[in-house]
Amino acid sequence: MKADGKSVVIITHKLHEVLAISDRVSILRKGEYVGSVKTAEADESLLTEMMVGKKVALNIERPEPVNPVKRLEVRNISVVSEEGVSILSDISFDVYGGEILGIAGVSGNGQKELLEAIAGLQPVAAGGSIKYYNEPGGSEPPMEVVGKNPRIIRNAGIHMSFVPEDRLGMGLVGSMGMTGNMMLKSYDRGRGFLTDRKKPQDLAESIMKELGVVTPGVNTPVSRLSGGNVQKVLVGREISESPIVLMTAYAVRGLDINTSYTIYDLLNRQKKKGVAVIYVGEDLDVLLELCDRILVLCGGRVSGILDGRKAAKEEVGLFMSGGRRIE
């Protein structure tokens, strides 16, 4: 179309797309025009700086895992949908504390169901087991997660947090403010009939300050916030539970670049604390930069588990489309 003499305007937050396709770039920030540059003279860090208003380091950190201990042992997990379609078959893998395990795959190949199964939201077919190690190597036996619902998992002392894909439809209550959402997993704590709003409110205020959530107040419905702020509320709550296993599904989908890096940074900080982080992502560049190991799902099966430091993008892509290799 460009060759035909037409004007083409594309709007995107994916910087490499802009750099690859456009001739000139105009940047808007918070409803204001910041400036235009010729694409030939621009690079990612310049565009990011203009978008965010300050310099942002664009490399994702990847510290070496320290003292990795087994936290989760997933064995032979199969999930069949309500319609009888097999979604996951015979999934087995381990997750270690202090590492980020990436899960790659073309969307809809069972990533969502896998995390939901671990979180107790998907019924797992007989024969599967998910063992959680509260005290690895200690005297305490591992705990079985399969067959428990999220509340029973919580009350059993299993410290698992889950940032689901559908933020407002599953992770949060859109019509409630931050305070109400902080209560979601803790409202039933404490004796008696009444809810305690004081502690959730303090938590909401501290998350608002620490993660820089932009909201008129802790009682403004979270559905009115922008996508990035919604995700900060959700991730903030999940991290505040001091998890031992932290699962995230498409944690940066639809977010601007600054918030995305904030999220990567938060995950890395959890990793350094010894948390076992599971990161389901769609951007292969990020997966390869962030994760220690990458599990590739294809058609509901594990098609490979790769070393994040050594794997090449093409290799991951091959496994995503059905190639197989078991290490």
Added chain:
Amino acid sequence: MSDIQIKEPLIRVVKRDQASMRQKIAARGAAILLALVLDALFIFFVTGLNPFSVYGVMFQGTFGTKVRFSWAVRDLVSLLCVGIALAPAFKMKFWNVGAEGQVLMGGLMTALIMVYWGDRLPAPALFAVMLLTSVAAGAVWGLVPAFFKARWKTNETLFTLMMNYVATSFVACAVNIMRGQASSLGKLNMGSHAGWFPTVFGQRYNINIIVVLILTFAMYFYLKYTKHGYEISVVGESENTARYAGINVAKVIMRTMAISGAVSGLCGFLIVCGRDQTISTTTAGGNGFTAIIVAWLAKFNTFYMALISFLLVFLQKGAAEIASAYSLNDYAASIITGIILFCILGSEFFINYRVIFRRERRAK
């Protein structure tokens, strides 16, 4: 950029972030004023009456005498009580349109026990049994559709609606049995007054008013401050979120509908003991449906429900008064009150949305 022609629509509608208290009062005040003006035009040109005297008469419908006012309050609490019963169900987005039947079942149990055990039980025991059975009957009537919804995801709107017809038939059947050879049922236990509420502050139905007042506070508190209330809000917003939080959705649906039905059943008990002292298929009098409007408009806040119930009862009484005072057609009176209701409901639009005219922008 200023020379670029931008075609802007004449009127644009923008969602408001949040209307301030002053804006809300202004919008509603303007709505009432507009309604009165429109009504005045209607009254003057169609009926040829003096609008001011009509308004005066309408006002008299509720505030004319002390007795009239107390009747208005009596009807208000009958409506409000059902509204309170619907609040938890609707907050959970469970469309309970079966309050009519739940009220009838409660009233029916009360009436049956009043007739058959009225002279056998001492008064306190009689009231206790009537209260418990009517609450239980209402709860069961609410629980059945909830069970099917929780278990097999049946449509609760149709189910609760159908339950109304079943309840109505039960009542019709029981009334036929109880009246025997008489042409109509009339007041129950006319001689002994067994099972009638005692007169408090001059009226039997004052007990109803007191009970509903307590319920108004209790339901507000239940929905806002308790763990159950929180669960109801979460389930109403998204069942997935509720499951994610570990809430047992089926249990919450059934428990909440049992409560909703129980309060409706209690309402039937109050109506039979405190107001009618009899039962008929019209005991609920359409309140089960009107209360849906009440609950919705009040956004499930029971105190707003009281205000809205008052408005509806005031309009209804006013219309009846106008119709009889001027020997007007009932419909003419209904049009007058309908215009008022329309304007007040319409003002909600202006509270939620801002209307921007083209000129306003250009001046800026």
